[in-house]
Amino acid sequence: MSADSESGTPTRSTSGPPTALTRRPTTEAAEEILGGYFPVLDHGFVSLIDYLGSDESVERAARVSYGYGTRQTSATRGLIRYLRRHRHTTPSEMVEVVLHCSMPMFVARQWIRHRTASVNEYSARYSLLPLLFYTPSSSEFGLQSSSNRQGRADDAVSEELYRESLDRWDRTRQQSSENYGWMIEEDVAREIARIDLPLSTYTQWYWKTDLHNLLHFLTLRVDPHAQWEIQEYGRVIAGMVKRLAPVSYEAWIDYQVGGDVMSRSELDALKLMVQPGAEGAGLQSGEKSMLDPDELKALGLSPREAREFVAKFEPKPVPEFDLDLSVMRTAEEVRIEMESAVPSASRGKASDGHA
Amino acid sequence: MSADSESGTPTRSTSGPPTALTRRPTTEAAEEILGGYFPVLDHGFVSLIDYLGSDESVERAARVSYGYGTRQTSATRGLIRYLRRHRHTTPSEMVEVVLHCSMPMFVARQWIRHRTASVNEYSARYSLLPLLFYTPSSSEFGLQSSSNRQGRADDAVSEELYRESLDRWDRTRQQSSENYGWMIEEDVAREIARIDLPLSTYTQWYWKTDLHNLLHFLTLRVDPHAQWEIQEYGRVIAGMVKRLAPVSYEAWIDYQVGGDVMSRSELDALKLMVQPGAEGAGLQSGEKSMLDPDELKALGLSPREAREFVAKFEPKPVPEFDLDLSVMRTAEEVRIEMESAVPSASRGKASDGHA
Amino acid sequence: MSADSESGTPTRSTSGPPTALTRRPTTEAAEEILGGYFPVLDHGFVSLIDYLGSDESVERAARVSYGYGTRQTSATRGLIRYLRRHRHTTPSEMVEVVLHCSMPMFVARQWIRHRTASVNEYSARYSLLPLLFYTPSSSEFGLQSSSNRQGRADDAVSEELYRESLDRWDRTRQQSSENYGWMIEEDVAREIARIDLPLSTYTQWYWKTDLHNLLHFLTLRVDPHAQWEIQEYGRVIAGMVKRLAPVSYEAWIDYQVGGDVMSRSELDALKLMVQPGAEGAGLQSGEKSMLDPDELKALGLSPREAREFVAKFEPKPVPEFDLDLSVMRTAEEVRIEMESAVPSASRGKASDGHA
């Protein structure tokens, strides 16, 4: 491997991959962003490197048929929405995406928990790491939430506390970077030199998964309970799905992101207030016009479940995920940033010697 | 492999496995049925062969702690219900079951679609098959449903049609059995001799999976949309889960089996009829006291979705799955039935020769 | 679903999918066969429906880099061979194929055991099955092997035995077909009507997997120990891989198909006869010029292991897998054959009603 590839980024200077003719299903809105780099957080990115299939591939698999291009959109849409509504998820495994992503290691550690995916990560045993670290902006720097044991409170944090934190981070990172550079210069094994880099250090990987598993990932990762930093990746990837498989995306928004689940007790409660209309068409009011906390408890809902139940009837904004094409960067720009953050080592530049 | 093991069933005549001392988590209600055979359909069975873990193992994994035996049931129950309600499913992967099952091949073909499981199936390339076939009873013999393209209508079928079907099945099976026996006698390769046995022929396997994947399997397979025959297996296995991990079972009944999902549009509709009570506690009627089909359509529900939505407010019986211990058979009884259904071949009784 | 799609085959009459421009990696030799149908056995087929990636994608993933088109073939080849030799398999997960296949159900049951794949199979609960059955040719009709408990002997089988078998198959299939047609005509639920079709009935599916898992599948399925019928599928698919990823294919032939494993005792034996040359370059004879069965036994090899060991030094033809493009059929031809084998039912032609 040449010195050029130390940073794991490309050596080409053109603005994108060349075009070729194909008889495979092709999606214009996905081609538009193919190979472009979308910034996430302060130094991270997500790029759609390759894809396979489309909404029509989902439909064809469901029909165990092919001859794409023959169905009208309306039939495709009806079928795809039916599949998602009833959790018939296997046909959506027929779409695949390959992403090139860079994220802080603490985000990578959450991400990798999704097992049904292929991953090739930058190896810090083999290569030198770009010394890029994630710094939360002041708006994302938060106190421990008192209601959610694994999240942040919404309250603003004092400017002073944030400043002091920045200073501390700076000092740690400067020291870690210096130590790493020193050890590399002393020719200490890379796999040892890297062990004291902080979890905020950016890594990168190729990540490949299918649409079913991707939407499951996104459902969990654009959720407000996920750590804010990984949500940011989720939002960009969701914008890519919207371009690649817009009908599947819309069904996912309507049935997963914008929907909710009701337990047996919650349904029991609802049925007291709402019932099928005359002749089974439409809905009408049920026998009760209100349910107080005691009644919910009598239906089997714990205090916490009752709060969660009531909250389901509060307004809930349904997000739209759209890519901002104006921020899209070329592979070359990203490569230069990455490469210039690699400590310059005077040794260890041997070829990879696979021949 | 000796002739005894041709049928894939045991050669021991005792009533169950011997007991030993263990320091592993042990569940009495599961031990009670361990190694017992529960009949399913006319010749099938399910037997709990081995298990690992318990409700407490789920809790300990969630707490990344151990020292089981120290938490009170109430805390375990609250945590397990919380996990299931919020689809935090990884801790339930810490419980595992091993089942020995026999089912018609068309059922086996549905079952095997669940990929996250370990399977060792009886090999008809290697061994002779017991010639046992599944015959639907008259109550389960049904016409094609007109509303559900992959199901049965509820209407009764004429006695005459059922009789004629039985006769036809009998003739096919007799012929297939005779051909199989003849080919085996002529020493035709077993992997060829079996190719014209019908899909109703029983096969058997060891099947091992974890509680998370098992509950997902059961959610789909005890659902009325699953083919009735596989539902029968689901109901027996659900009864086993109830004994092995009763708290997880109860949470599954309350949040999955007895619950339902609501889409974005369905929630929008509900919020018109139901809203949080004063001060956010409890529920009260909303701005609308009824919603007719046109209003549902205006909210984005297709006619089919509207029908499905209204149906969610109809009474829905929530099943209880209990094993009937009086029908439990010994391994020995089952072995004899299987073995006596294997055609007697005068050749091919060599040892397995692995030495 | 319209009546046209009953057979699961396409409704388009053109000779293949249309072409479009793409910036994705594209392989000409794969494009050439895209959407073409290769016959397997008497009524089966395999068609490459879609693909993602190429040999260069494997290389880029290994380098966690992209900018394809910049590396010379020699470097790609050296790296890919290195990866395969050392079983670094994750980069080959970056190539994906989608196949449309039709095979007898007893073959499908072996195939589906490979779990890391996505499958959408023709549903006989939902649709009517084409009544096509597999008949072994006389050259593949064999007796039970005496040395291999799950295989066929090489000896020729009498013409008489084969004829009689054909007659018996014909009778069973005619009867099964008639019964199926009759039940469909009587409007018996399809999921019941199909239960006595023989295992030789053809089914079909979309099957999607990645190159790593595909090569593992092929290693097992082009092996002489696999049932001959599934080997036939393996050989056609291997020919497709050769076109899609020729360097990976060649490495697989050299390191898996044409290679072998040696156990600790086998290596101990070999080291007695072969040793490193002077100065560690090349090989030279060791201390022994022969090893008799007793000496092999003394080295820990059981009689069976000793036979297997010696057999590794016998000539072993290494197969080449090449597609015969002259037999490639169009989707339309295949559709017509399938469709004309579906029993004509006068009922049950409703729309799929997903709207």
Add this chain to the structure above:
Amino acid sequence: MSADSESGTPTRSTSGPPTALTRRPTTEAAEEILGGYFPVLDHGFVSLIDYLGSDESVERAARVSYGYGTRQTSATRGLIRYLRRHRHTTPSEMVEVVLHCSMPMFVARQWIRHRTASVNEYSARYSLLPLLFYTPSSSEFGLQSSSNRQGRADDAVSEELYRESLDRWDRTRQQSSENYGWMIEEDVAREIARIDLPLSTYTQWYWKTDLHNLLHFLTLRVDPHAQWEIQEYGRVIAGMVKRLAPVSYEAWIDYQVGGDVMSRSELDALKLMVQPGAEGAGLQSGEKSMLDPDELKALGLSPREAREFVAKFEPKPVPEFDLDLSVMRTAEEVRIEMESAVPSASRGKASDGHA
């Protein structure tokens, strides 16, 4: 969750789990270590928390039979060795282990790449981390290898370089610890406070996998090419497998650890020097008594491949993995060490509130 469980360790003071009667397969040598903690590296550990199955379970699954306790060891051994020799791996999925492990995060990041396993990791979003860091001993502190781009050289490192490295690590860790403690004290969200802890920080998890996947993990992780630190974990876990399933362990040593693969070209070369004996029994010298580098090249071996080939005939020590029971610690001892390393925070001690 109480303050006690902050460290993810147990609150019981007894010496191990209580015993109970079970009818499940039980292995005495595994019971002996159940719940005991084996130290790895300076602060890590592995403990066998639970297990399912035994060598006999593998055999029974292969026979799709049960009635364990009836086969003699010799038959079990012959079958299990046959299965492993021929890579029939599914029966070994019938054994399962649950481990509680603690390791530095850079090791955890390598470990988690094995996807077919269940994991519940200590959450640093939710809980406070024990501030324990891994420090390589001087014997494991190495320079970058020049022959292996991702490993360490064997050469000794100067005492001075090691001392300086220790000092630098100490300073970074002290600073990181102080910053973490300060942020926790200021009530900064835990998910933010932890982002600058170094990769050498210990984490812990429950890890559950089956014997097939475990042996695959061990094959890769006790290999000298794996990072030395994860090898240490592999060696302890291999010692646990030896107790739980000794016959499977022995077969793994003989066929995987102590064996090797030969490519097509390597076999071609070998066949020139070694050939089957007269009448196919035993081996005898072939037509060549030596092969020099040029001849190996002519057979298709690249210079690197030729070196790797010759190296296969050098003496190769085959490891034995035995647990040292004298170092086994109780859960209680480990809990105390972990807990005392958690920074004492004066806030955030709320209950987990799942009720």
